[in-house]
Amino acid sequence: MTTIDGEATDRTTGRRARLNRDAVLRRAVELADAESLDAVSMRRLAGELDVVPMALYKHVSGKDDLTTGMLDLVVRGIAHGDDDTGLPASSVDGEPDPWRSALRRRILAARASLLEHPWALAVIESSTTPTPAVLDYIEGTIALFLNGGFSAGLTHQLMHALGSRLWGFTHELFPTPPPASADEAAAAAAQLADRYPCILRIADAAHHGRDTILGPGCDDQYEFEFTLDLLLDGFEARRAAERRDATPRDVQPKA
CATH class of the missing domain: 1.10.357 (Tetracycline Repressor; domain 2)
Structure with a gap:
């Protein structure tokens, strides 16, 4: 049941809970973790919280306020x-x-x-x-x-x-996109071999675990x-x- 009075449904108990800024930000973080930041819109978030979009504006002024609030929630958790x-x-x-x-x-x-x-x-x-x-x-x-x-x-x-x-x-030293296929990777390596042998040499020396890389490039753990x-x-x-x-x-x- 969608409401306009600033309440949301607890999905585990089915009870109505008073909506507040912390609840909005936490659900937004969960949504971004599960999908992406692009998936977090005011309309989508309102649907997740079972409220109309205008109810969210009592707690966040807009998308910019929402994303900075999400970041604050994460940063507070670090320390x-x-x-x-x-x-x-x-x-x-x-x-x-x-x-x-x-x-x-x-x-x-x-x-x-x-x-x-x-x-x-x-x-x-x-x-x-x-x-x-x-x-x-x-x-x-x-x-x-x-x-x-x-x-x-x-x-x-x-x-x-x-x-x-x-x-x-x-920050990545060589911000180049990865090749789409093994054949493209081999072709790129062949081009590097003649003109940039030192770059190719250190590239071949690196072995990265994909689950420990943060962002693009080779910034692994x-x-x-x-x-x-x-x-x-x-x-x-x-x-x-x-x-x-x-x-x-x-x-x-x-x-």
């Missing part, structure tokens, strides 16, 4: 229960650099979330204004650096170095973690260098 941002720089439970493991967990949690909600990648890339949930995620990440002993200036540079990896993905660990190694080296430069030459560190 849910994350209390590592206040860790001191010193050892905790025998861990010499808690900032590093906390940052690694945070970024890999973001990647796992985008693998679960692949439509969110396009929303992140197309967003021009950060929402409170996005700002909260960025704030927490910066706090890990600052509480881990990094200066504000170095943290600024490291955030730029992370770039899209902050959200768990890497192993390559993402490999690059992330390289960055974290570099971050730690920069922190150590910054501390050395800040230490007066005539002052010896305590044993």
Whole structure:
């Protein structure tokens, strides 16, 4: 039964439930996960919630508000229960650099979330204004650096170095569409062999598991973690260098 009073039917119990923004966003996320972001229209979502489309406008102002709200729901889930941002720089439970493991967990949690909600990648890339949930995620990440002993200036540079990896993905280096068939792949390889042998050589060296790739190209789990660990190694080296430069030459560190 379709209504106009802002209520929706619980599909498991058949009871009428008061519609609210959270319920609208959660159903939209479920629909996008099951099909795609393109499948999420106000009319389609109203049908899923068993209300008339105008009832949705009490809770979302339109498609843009809906998609940013969906992204916020996903982003809030990334760092849910994350209390590592206040860790001191010193050892905790025998861990010499808690900032590093906390940052690694945070970024890999973001990647796992985008693998679960692949439509969110396009929303992140197309967003021009950060929402409170996005700002909260960025704030927490910066706090890990600052509480881990990094200066504000170095943290600024490291955030730029992370770039899209902050959200768990890497922009594709060679954004070329995959061939439609094995014959086309072989023909493309033959063309590369003469003019671009080095490109072909590294392409042949890569073997990717399709279920671990996020977005187009070869950004799979192993390559993402490999690059992330390289960055974290570099971050730690920069922190150590910054501390050395800040230490007066005539002052010896305590044993």
